[in-house]
Amino acid sequence: MRLAIKRIVFFVALFGIWELIIRVFDVPKVMMPAPSDVALSLKESVADGSLFQDVGASFTRLLIGLIIALIIGVLLGVLLAKSKTADETLGALILSLQSIPSIVWLPLAIMWFGLNEKSVIFIVVLGATIVMTINMRTGIKNVAPLYIKAAQTMGSGGIDLFIRVVIPASIPYAVTGLRLAWAFAWRALMAGELLSTGPGLGYTLKYASDFGRMDMVMAIMVVIGVIGVTVDLLIFQRIEKRVMIKWGLEQAA
Amino acid sequence: MFLHIQNVQKSFTNRGKTEQVLKDIDLHIKEGEFVSLLGPSGCGKSTLLSIVAGLTNPSEGSVLIDNQRITKPGKDRGMVFQQAALFPWLSVEENVMFPLKKEMKKKEAREIAHKYLKLVQLSPYAKHSPHELSGGMQQRVAIARALAMNPRVLLMDEPFGALDEQTRMRLHDELESIWLETKKTILFVTHSIQEAVKLSDRIIVMGTHPGTVLKDIQVKIERPREKHIQEIAQYEQMIMELLKTEIDKVAEEEMKYASSY
Numbered sequence: 001m002r003l004a005i006k007r008i009v010f011f012v013a014l015f016g017i018w019e020l021i022i023r024v025f026d027v028p029k030v031m032m033p034a035p036s037d038v039a040l041s042l043k044e045s046v047a048d049g050s051l052f053q054d055v056g057a058s059f060t061r062l063l064i065g066l067i068i069a070l071i072i073g074v075l076l077g078v079l080l081a082k083s084k085t086a087d088e089t090l091g092a093l094i095l096s097l098q099s100i101p102s103i104v105w106l107p108l109a110i111m112w113f114g115l116n117e118k119s120v121i122f123i124v125v126l127g128a129t130i131v132m133t134i135n136m137r138t139g140i141k142n143v144a145p146l147y148i149k150a151a152q153t154m155g156s157g158g159i160d161l162f163i164r165v166v167i168p169a170s171i172p173y174a175v176t177g178l179r180l181a182w183a184f185a186w187r188a189l190m191a192g193e194l195l196s197t198g199p200g201l202g203y204t205l206k207y208a209s210d211f212g213r214m215d216m217v218m219a220i221m222v223v224i225g226v227i228g229v230t231v232d233l234l235i236f237q238r239i240e241k242r243v244m245i246k247w248g249l250e251q252a253a
Numbered sequence: 254m255f256l257h258i259q260n261v262q263k264s265f266t267n268r269g270k271t272e273q274v275l276k277d278i279d280l281h282i283k284e285g286e287f288v289s290l291l292g293p294s295g296c297g298k299s300t301l302l303s304i305v306a307g308l309t310n311p312s313e314g315s316v317l318i319d320n321q322r323i324t325k326p327g328k329d330r331g332m333v334f335q336q337a338a339l340f341p342w343l344s345v346e347e348n349v350m351f352p353l354k355k356e357m358k359k360k361e362a363r364e365i366a367h368k369y370l371k372l373v374q375l376s377p378y379a380k381h382s383p384h385e386l387s388g389g390m391q392q393r394v395a396i397a398r399a400l401a402m403n404p405r406v407l408l409m410d411e412p413f414g415a416l417d418e419q420t421r422m423r424l425h426d427e428l429e430s431i432w433l434e435t436k437k438t439i440l441f442v443t444h445s446i447q448e449a450v451k452l453s454d455r456i457i458v459m460g461t462h463p464g465t466v467l468k469d470i471q472v473k474i475e476r477p478r479e480k481h482i483q484e485i486a487q488y489e490q491m492i493m494e495l496l497k498t499e500i501d502k503v504a505e506e507e508m509k510y511a512s513s514y
Contacts, residue, residue: 146338153306153307248341
């Protein structure tokens with residue numbers, strides 16, 4: 001409870017000072033909007049429903065991209081963990097691709113798929129697949145040898161061992177991969193939408209910027225941040241925590 | 254002969270040096286016998302157990318059960334490790350059902366799982382997750398899981414080594430009563446003289462570098478054994494003297510190894 005009070009005081013103070021500075025120095029709205037302007041703009045987009053449309057459109061793309069990325073990531077991760085040759089060749093390529101932000105693929109993606117949804121989804125898939133692949137590979141490689149020995153003494157082996165022991169044993173890594181994949185996908189999506197086409201949060205942000213509506217730009221930034229934090233905190237961190245406790249990797253608080 | 258460890262040798266190559274871990278191990282074990290492999294660390298007792306389990310291949314020699322040669326792990330040999338090695342994604346009951354799943358219906362498997370959970374007095378915990386159980390309870394589940402597939406031999410690799418003293422004492426009694434009830438052949442690896450004397454019909458005392466059988470001792474104390482304190486002490490004394498030279502040897506070698514760096 002003390003934590004909540006501390007935070008409320010902090011944010012109220014922050015917004016208060018921000019508002020005050022804008023008013024006192026009479027900063028023009030196109031340079032930096034005041035919190036009250038941002039709130040008004042937010043209210044406006046909620047009232048006309050455009051915000052929900054944008055969020056809906058962005059999430060649809062995100063989900064499609066994320067699901068494709070997870071499927072490819074899991075399969076690639078399994079391949080890299082199981083085949084030494086694949087790990088040494090394809091694995092090196094994937095690691096080097098990791099250092100290229102997925103958004104820089106957009107020019108090529110637009111050439112391949114056109115200036116549409118598909119290009120944005122492609123960027124999302126690229127951003128999320130690599131981190132999922134790396135985590136899945138690590139997860140499978142780090143399965144405790146004791147689990148494997150124990151299963152072998154119980155007559156398990158081959159595919160049966162893989163499905164019933166190796167895959168479930170690597171779930172903690174897969175869950176971390178999932179959480180990171182979501183974070184990467186969310187960032188890639190916003191970048192993709194900003195540079196591509198709408199509807200969507202990123203596109204509306206760019207649209208607002210073209211008309212000098214910095215209050216709206218900020219409002220959308222707030223929405224992007226809030227959604228990012230909420231999903232991470234309410235969904236992924238919870239799942240991760242539960243898995244860590246159940247797998248005995250972390251003590252229950 | 255039921256279980257025959259036939260002239261087993263095992264060497265490992267480590268940094269270009271070949272080290273012999275087991276030398277000329279030849280043992281006959283009768284059905285229903287409780288046999289302990291006792292020795293200081295480095296005598297290869299766990300390696301020997303692992304060979305019987307089929308997890309490790311001997312360099313020479315072989316292990317036979319009913320004249321069948323062991324080449325890989327199988328359900329005829331249940332194994333309990335020092336760590337319980339329960340699968341955290343399964344409930345206690347599902348863990349015990351793990352080895353049964355392929356060969357019978359779920360309902361049947363569950364009945365058998367419950368029978369063995371009852372044997373280790375953990376039926377109320379069937380639906381729990383392994384992480385909710387204490388170390389001793391987890392180890393009892395591991396024993397139930399190994400017994401559930403009805404193996405010919407139960408192999409135990411220092412199963413109580415990671416537990417605290419009181420829990421270990423209780424589990425000794427429990428294991429003894431399980432053994433009396435099921436009449437399983439048990440091959441039990443330990444470095445505790447007390448544990449070996451308390452539980453076994455027969456103790457194979459092993460020496461180190463290379464691991465050899467020093468002495469094969471029949472423990473002729475009536476069960477329950479707590480009442481025969483004097484006889485227990487005599488056995489413990491005898492084994493202690495037998496192992497003293499071995500333990501000195503290990504200490505000396507460690508010193509030499511340390512000073513060579």
